[in-house]
Structures are given as C-alpha cells and as structure tokens.
Amino acid sequence: MIILGIDPGFDRMGWAILEKKLGKEKLISSGCLITKRSLLYGERIFGLGQELEKIIKCFKPDIVAIEQLFFFKNQKTALKVSEARGMVLYIVASKNISVYELTPLQIKMALTGYGRAEKQQVQKMVMNILKLKKKPKYDDEIDAIACAMSCPAKL
C-alpha cells in the first residue's frame, strides 16, 4: 500500500511517499514544496497544485493522509493552511483517491503512544523506525512522513 502523507501549508508543504507492506514501512520519497513569496497568490496555489499532481502521477498513492487543523493560535496562518488543504483535498478527490485525516494528537499517539509528545520526540521516532540517516532539512517534510506513518495500512 502506497500512502502519500501531506503536511499542508502555503509557504512550505511537506510530502512523503511511504510504502506499508506486511507490517513493514519503507520511505520511498519525500520532500518539501516551497512557494516564492514574490509570486502572486494565485500563482503560488497553482504551483503547489501542479507539483502535487506530478507527485500523484509519479507514485500513484492508494491513499492520502493529511494533517487536520485543530486548535491554532495564529488565525491568519490557519486560514492560509486551510486554503492549501482545500486545494489538496480537491485535487485528491478529482483523482478518486481516498483521504485519511489525522489530527496532530493522533499522529503523536500513533508514533510515541503519548498525545502530548514533543515535536522532537515524534521526529526521533520517525528517524528510528525508518532508519533515516539524515534528518530532512524542513520540519514540514518530516511532519508529512509522520503523517503517512500514522495512517492505518488497512482502512
């Protein structure tokens, strides 16, 4: 089963392709899409969408696991993240791919067994389980990997 994990965002959007097979997990690919602030808003959202289309076309995921916003402090950021989420959900639905939404709490629970785990603990678990040698440059990328790992293999 191929899972595409997404950590939605507008400035940066993390993505990860994870294979779950016979109880084993293997990271196939991951990255972070970055949009230039100098571009128009429409160009940025369109650019993100086009990259996402390429990733889906290339890896043909069976399911998309995406982080869900729950509580937030910064209203403006939350609205922008939601806009990016809306774009992702639309593209994924247009390809007829199922979506599994996870809250940060669910991701923390799945990876550390503790819903209030620190970000660093979650990242450490991701690195250990997948035996990653190098930590990804952006947190968004590792968050997307964590999201894919927390998605149940059988739905």
Added chain:
Amino acid sequence: MIILGIDPGFDRMGWAILEKKLGKEKLISSGCLITKRSLLYGERIFGLGQELEKIIKCFKPDIVAIEQLFFFKNQKTALKVSEARGMVLYIVASKNISVYELTPLQIKMALTGYGRAEKQQVQKMVMNILKLKKKPKYDDEIDAIACAMSCPAKL
C-alpha cells in the same frame, strides 16, 4: 467585462455573473451551489469544484471577485470556508483568470458607502441597483452578487 462573484462556503457557495459595461451593471446569472451533508467530504469539495468549472466554461469571466475572511467567531466554520476558498482559488488560477479579493468591509463600503452597514442594507442596495424583482432564496447568492458588484470594472 464579465465578473464572477463568489461567496465561498462549504455547505452553500453563492455565485453570480455580472456584466459591467460603460458604467452599467447587468446581472447575467446567479445561483447557490449546495452540497449534501450525507456525502463524503472529498465528494462535496469535488462536486463544488465541478460546478464551478461548468460556470467558468459557460460564462468565461474576465475576473473572479471573491470574499475574503477577515475576522470570525466560529473557528471550525472559518477553516471550512477557507478550504472552499482554496479550492476556488486553485481552479481559477488553473484557468489563468485574475482574482480580486474583497473583505466584507470593502463590499459594504462599495455598496452603501458605510463599512458597518447591516446585511439588509447591502441586500437592499443590490436589489435596487440591479432592479431585481425577487430576492434570491439564499443569502449566499445575494452576497456573491454584492461581491461581483464591488469589484472595480478596470483593474
């Protein structure tokens, strides 16, 4: 100039096609897209997007005027509206159509000259200016018309 006004939403999304020509405004068409709550989330956002695609294909707008969220009380609703906005912005950008974003305050100012005007006052102005005989069933539809009317004809 053909303006597509959008009042973004997830349960209901208002839309309006307005023609602005030589200082005159004419409402060509308008409506309200409604998604069934019984459907899956992905199906709903995809359905809204497909209807929007049809409207764009049919009326070929030169510009899309869309309401911008500013302040909000209900976080959950605001996030859902933003997701719908993200989907709209992505589709519009993919058609290479410009977007003009308006806050509720700007719309009120443009139509009544007063930024804190009541909803009813704005609706009355819309009805009077466009000489509408019947008030649209849903507020979302009249809000979309107001949004299109508030968009400057020349950008």
